[in-house]
Amino acid sequence: MSIGLERIQETFFDPVILWHSLETLVVIGLPNTILLSVLASLIGMAFGLLIATGLMASTVFVRFPCRVYVDILRGLPHILTIYLIGQGLPLAGLSIFGRDTYSYAALAIGLIEGAYMAEIFRAGLQSVERGQIEAARTLGMSSAQAFFYIMLPQGVRRVLPPLTGQFILVIKGTSLVFLLGLTVSQREIFSIAQDTAINSANLSPLTAAGLLYLALTVPMTYGVNAWERRMRMGSRSAR
Amino acid sequence: MPSILKGRSRGLAILSCLVAGALSAPQVARADSALQTVVPKTLTVAYRTDDKPVSFIEDGKPAGYIVEFMQDIGKELGLEVSFVSTNFESMVPAVKNQQYDTAAFGVLVTDERKAMVDFTKPVGYGEARLVSRKDAAIEKVQQAGGKTVAITRGSALIPLINGLAPDVSVREFPNVTASLNALMAGQVDGLFTGLATADKLIHQHEELAGSQMVTSGIAAFPVSKDNPQLLAAVDGAITKLMKDGTYTKLWTKWNPPSVEIPDDMYTEYPGMPHPEKK
Numbered sequence: 446m447s448i449g450l451e452r453i454q455e456t457f458f459d460p461v462i463l464w465h466s467l468e469t470l471v472v473i474g475l476p477n478t479i480l481l482s483v484l485a486s487l488i489g490m491a492f493g494l495l496i497a498t499g500l501m502a503s504t505v506f507v508r509f510p511c512r513v514y515v516d517i518l519r520g521l522p523h524i525l526t527i528y529l530i531g532q533g534l535p536l537a538g539l540s541i542f543g544r545d546t547y548s549y550a551a552l553a554i555g556l557i558e559g560a561y562m563a564e565i566f567r568a569g570l571q572s573v574e575r576g577q578i579e580a581a582r583t584l585g586m587s588s589a590q591a592f593f594y595i596m597l598p599q600g601v602r603r604v605l606p607p608l609t610g611q612f613i614l615v616i617k618g619t620s621l622v623f624l625l626g627l628t629v630s631q632r633e634i635f636s637i638a639q640d641t642a643i644n645s646a647n648l649s650p651l652t653a654a655g656l657l658y659l660a661l662t663v664p665m666t667y668g669v670n671a672w673e674r675r676m677r678m679g680s681r682s683a684r
Numbered sequence: 685m686p687s688i689l690k691g692r693s694r695g696l697a698i699l700s701c702l703v704a705g706a707l708s709a710p711q712v713a714r715a716d717s718a719l720q721t722v723v724p725k726t727l728t729v730a731y732r733t734d735d736k737p738v739s740f741i742e743d744g745k746p747a748g749y750i751v752e753f754m755q756d757i758g759k760e761l762g763l764e765v766s767f768v769s770t771n772f773e774s775m776v777p778a779v780k781n782q783q784y785d786t787a788a789f790g791v792l793v794t795d796e797r798k799a800m801v802d803f804t805k806p807v808g809y810g811e812a813r814l815v816s817r818k819d820a821a822i823e824k825v826q827q828a829g830g831k832t833v834a835i836t837r838g839s840a841l842i843p844l845i846n847g848l849a850p851d852v853s854v855r856e857f858p859n860v861t862a863s864l865n866a867l868m869a870g871q872v873d874g875l876f877t878g879l880a881t882a883d884k885l886i887h888q889h890e891e892l893a894g895s896q897m898v899t900s901g902i903a904a905f906p907v908s909k910d911n912p913q914l915l916a917a918v919d920g921a922i923t924k925l926m927k928d929g930t931y932t933k934l935w936t937k938w939n940p941p942s943v944e945i946p947d948d949m950y951t952e953y954p955g956m957p958h959p960e961k962k
Contacts (some may be wrong), residue, residue, distance in 0.1 A: 446876075528862070536869045551875075623858055625857075626856060626871070628854060639837065639838065643837075645775055
């Protein structure tokens, strides 16, 4: 084996260090990453849908603040937003979540993701043909009913693939929680990998973390795709 | 040549290199033309940009007492010093793989790290202080049990405080600014950091108080195991710079007066001058 390949193997794929770091990564890191991803995604989807409807509002007083929200949170570096919310709120005396790092981080990441998801949801909702809404209204549905029963289910279904991409970004984005300070048991996948890399003077723990991220994101992508396919077939057979 | 170098004292090693250099280039006292480095005639050094006053960036240039110390080592070896900024976790692996010759950072010597790279003679001993708010002061590090303490990620201070106060809850932050914000906002009870930084924070913020000083282990420069000549040459340079007062001078230049050179350093390098009392 060439000396170059040998160095790559020693630095990134040391089997002993890989194996040892996997245990902590799976036992402590994985549940924390999943917890934070789910919390942030839920907050992101809730804000995203709310802002998306705001972006489509007819009154400028609703549309304008929603537009500003999306522009600012998509444009600012994520690190700054997480510091502003996670450290800014407590510094201002608004310790709304006490000392719970994860709540601040979930809120911060959720608000950021909400801005991205708002644009995705808006595109999906607007892709539902106007004629369908008009037909629903003619049948006697209120505009809220038309939104919830006609526009929302179809609009969300159409944006599932880009939404999956966004979920992957959320999963990887959770590593930024380290900015707010983590105790040993609070560390998520990437923090553990970085700590272990520093102590073992070797980058193999980061490779182990990479494998875990893939184990989360790849099945999720295929799962959502299969689900989306089934729903599409379902809606076709119902026609 | 390597076997000769290994066996002899470091002063002799330098001398023999000087002789070798003088033979090949008689006019100039070029020390180590025989030294193998990553980039020929250059000492390529990894450094950190975020650890004032040890190693950081000032006016767009590497600065700090360890950075200047490394520049002096380069002069001793007759090599140009080139600084490359890195983060801490990739520093030792990169030196191991001979991406850099060494690092301008006192890396705490541990068994795990010794398995990866060789270490030079000590360039410092870790010294630290626990900073807390005066309204909830922690006077001794040993009293931190049951409290939450902010420490920079990956720091060698984490095992140190765990040993001194076993029930302490360590919360790792990416940098000292984030740790300080958390302390000010009451998100943590204390902040454990190197002596120079701790004293600077206490000086800047009158609502903060400090604990007693505690020491950790030996800090040294990492060098690849494949380059024993370079290790011997750097060791020789370090010993010379310790004894001729260069280190003492740099220490007083960069550290606040309250931060003193650890006693262990005087024991390690007999004859090393003390700073002048002001």
